[in-house]
Amino acid sequence: MTHMKDKKIAVVVGGPSTEADVSRRTGKAIAAALMSRGYKAELVELVPEQLAQTLQAGCFEIVFNALHGKYGEDGVLQGMCEMMNIPYTGPGVMASAVGMNKVVSKAAFCGADISTAPFAYYFAEQGIDGIAAQIKEHFSLPVVIKSAAQGSSIGTVIVRAEEEIKPALEEAFRYGKSIIAEQFLAGREFTVALMDDVVFPVIEIISKTGKYDYYSKYTPGVSEHICPAHIEPELTKELQDLSTAAFRLFHCKGVARVDLMTDSKGKPYVLEINTVPGMTETSLVPDASRAMGISFEELCERILAEASTGKF
Numbered sequence: 575m576t577h578m579k580d581k582k583i584a585v586v587v588g589g590p591s592t593e594a595d596v597s598r599r600t601g602k603a604i605a606a607a608l609m610s611r612g613y614k615a616e617l618v619e620l621v622p623e624q625l626a627q628t629l630q631a632g633c634f635e636i637v638f639n640a641l642h643g644k645y646g647e648d649g650v651l652q653g654m655c656e657m658m659n660i661p662y663t664g665p666g667v668m669a670s671a672v673g674m675n676k677v678v679s680k681a682a683f684c685g686a687d688i689s690t691a692p693f694a695y696y697f698a699e700q701g702i703d704g705i706a707a708q709i710k711e712h713f714s715l716p717v718v719i720k721s722a723a724q725g726s727s728i729g730t731v732i733v734r735a736e737e738e739i740k741p742a743l744e745e746a747f748r749y750g751k752s753i754i755a756e757q758f759l760a761g762r763e764f765t766v767a768l769m770d771d772v773v774f775p776v777i778e779i780i781s782k783t784g785k786y787d788y789y790s791k792y793t794p795g796v797s798e799h800i801c802p803a804h805i806e807p808e809l810t811k812e813l814q815d816l817s818t819a820a821f822r823l824f825h826c827k828g829v830a831r832v833d834l835m836t837d838s839k840g841k842p843y844v845l846e847i848n849t850v851p852g853m854t855e856t857s858l859v860p861d862a863s864r865a866m867g868i869s870f871e872e873l874c875e876r877i878l879a880e881a882s883t884g885k886f
Contacts, residue, residue, distance in 0.1 A: 584634040589620035591643030592728045599854040601640035607874040637662040647850045648674040661881040664828040665849045673849040676722045686823050691843045692757040706739045716758035721749040761836030766817035767859045769829045773814045774862035778803035801865045
């Protein structure tokens, strides 16, 4: 890693995404960690039309991707860096684009026989009334309605009564033209971080509000992360195996995080994969890293070490 300490590193943050604030907090923590290790890291606020020029003008040689949502997790930043021949952290264009879109990623899980919660996808052109009628016909309540291209639980609503379906659809469609409806799983919530051939300990997430939404995720003290999770070895293996299968299916590199839940009988299901997981003070990946004896600074350094331009 010594040769990288002479290179200028752009930690790219912000942008137009609804997760821009989380991105800035993630980037600030990453930049501080890298600088504490002697790297020349600078925060670069994303202005989409100017980013390429900013990177060239600043003579940046590596991009550490700390963008969440639009442009950072959908393959756009990755494609730009590849065209500019600038090494960047995390997965490539395909993994990013597929992982970001819940419709495509859920279809990929099904195609690879990776256990995922029963779901259906819908498009705005079908109309709210028609979609609501289909959901009533095909799902039992509660049902989860999600925007197809948002993270941090933005645009996600748990519907417990029929009269809540249309308002939930309206909320989800605020963020894009496609959504998924997913059968609610009345079990426990888990997450597994991975870094290439390293599988981190399973974390169980317990929210004091009863739901793991944006507030619970990013407000210190509102949710509890139990790491390693207090579960049987058999369930630990199932969760880690499912997460590894998802990681490999999407050709991920660097660090990714797979979110899972069990049903009322304890069977695990993959919910989604996060190809640019949060790295704030309340984030899950740093918690799992610490449980393995890897400091936050070392984790950031390891992610940086894998920066490249040749991705799937």
